[in-house]
Amino acid sequence: MPCSPQYVMSNGKPMWPIIQQSLVRLQQLSAARSVTYRDLESPPLLRIGSNRSLTMSQLQAASLLACAFFCLFPYRSDQAQSKEYENFPNPNFNRLYKSGSPAKIEKLKCILHYFRRITEKTPNGVISFRRYKLPDDSHPQWLNSRQVLCNLHLTTGKKIEDIDCVLQGGGVLGSGCVQEEIRFSICPEMLVSLLVCEMMKPDECIFLIGCERYSSYKGYANNFEFDNDYRDDTPKDNWGRKWCHLVAMDAIYFRNPSIQYDMKYINRELIKAYTCFRLRKVATIHQTLFGIATGNWGCGAFNGDKQLKDED
Structure with missing residues (x-):
């Protein structure tokens, strides 16, 4: 306690x-x-079909997370979900306080450590959430494309946390404790997206920009544990945001893995990836563009084929 x-x-x-x-x-x-x-x-909501951004200070994010900690957001709990918010995740922490997986306690340790850190030294940075919908006239014509695939660099033995749930955060405030839930636990400012971001459609994605990491961890799933403090020395952009752009992109859950080779599902995953990684006007450091780092997106619990996803 x-x-x-x-x-x-x-x-x-x-x-x-x-x-x-x-x-x-x-x-x-x-x-x-x-x-x-x-x-x-209240902060503006990033609803389905919209192209808009929401920027706030880290201190404002802390105030919203304090409200979520005490379950103060109305009409958003599982029992009292109003129709207006039926496509939004529940940002209140009530499920995290219920008995269940030991990982819940470890996730709470991460969140409490976050509150300790920001109280010992008030953060002065900025974070942003951006919702992007691919314009209808920008859908690629794959059969006519002559674009050469870029190089892939495979690394083993290192950790990365992916986001692949249609409701960002997945089961972070419940019993879930795999890639997405771990990332939100060690970077609690990402939890604000549960308050403001509606579920994603196939041609949409959500960018979580500048969220700081506060905790280190060990283990995975039921063996996940808060380990220690983590000092995030990632440099900041001119807005005061950490140079960390995390893309929430939901993959299909294949109850029957064999159907993922149907072109209908391949095209869906291609559109999702294109929406997230399509080259637009982006901020750069030293006039260079960032690369893309990902784990086995949509594989693991979602039963995706790693080789097929690489080709996507």
Whole structure:
């Protein structure tokens, strides 16, 4: 628990009140009648079919995560989901507090460590969430393409966390604890996307830009464990965002793996990958473009064929 010796800060103060601070601040402003409309305004939602971005400070993200920690977002819990939000994930942490997999406790350790870090030193960076829909007139004509495939570099023995669920975050606030859930646990600012991003369609993707990593870990799935602090020294862009662009791109779950070789499903995965990696106006460092790093996207629990996905 946050009140245990393990969750006491270096100055001797317990962590439990730390998560409450941003909520108490709003209460104080309301009591003093100095709160403004913008203090209470909810962040804009990135809905299906839209091309728009949402940028906020890391401190604003922390306030939203404090609300999620105390399950304060209305109409978003599994039991009270309104039709307006039926295609949004539940951002409240209520499922994480229920009994179940030991990995839930380890994910909570990551989140509590995040609150400790941002309280010991207030972050001054910025994060962005961008939803992108491929224009209807930009769908590629694969049969007419003469584009040469780029080189692939395969690496073994290293870890990378992919996102392949139609609702970003997957089971991070439940019992899930594989690639996507691990990434959201060690980079808790990504959890804000559960609040603002609707589920993805086949020609859509979501960019999570600048989210900082706070925890190191060991193990995987039921053996996942919070390990220690992690200092993210990734440089920042001119906006103050970490140079880390993570793309949420959902793969098809194949209950019957043999059907993935049908052209209907191959075309769907091709469109998804093209939507995510299509060359657009992008920010660069030293006038160079970033490469793309991925694990076995859509394989593993989704039963995808690794060789087929490489060709996609």
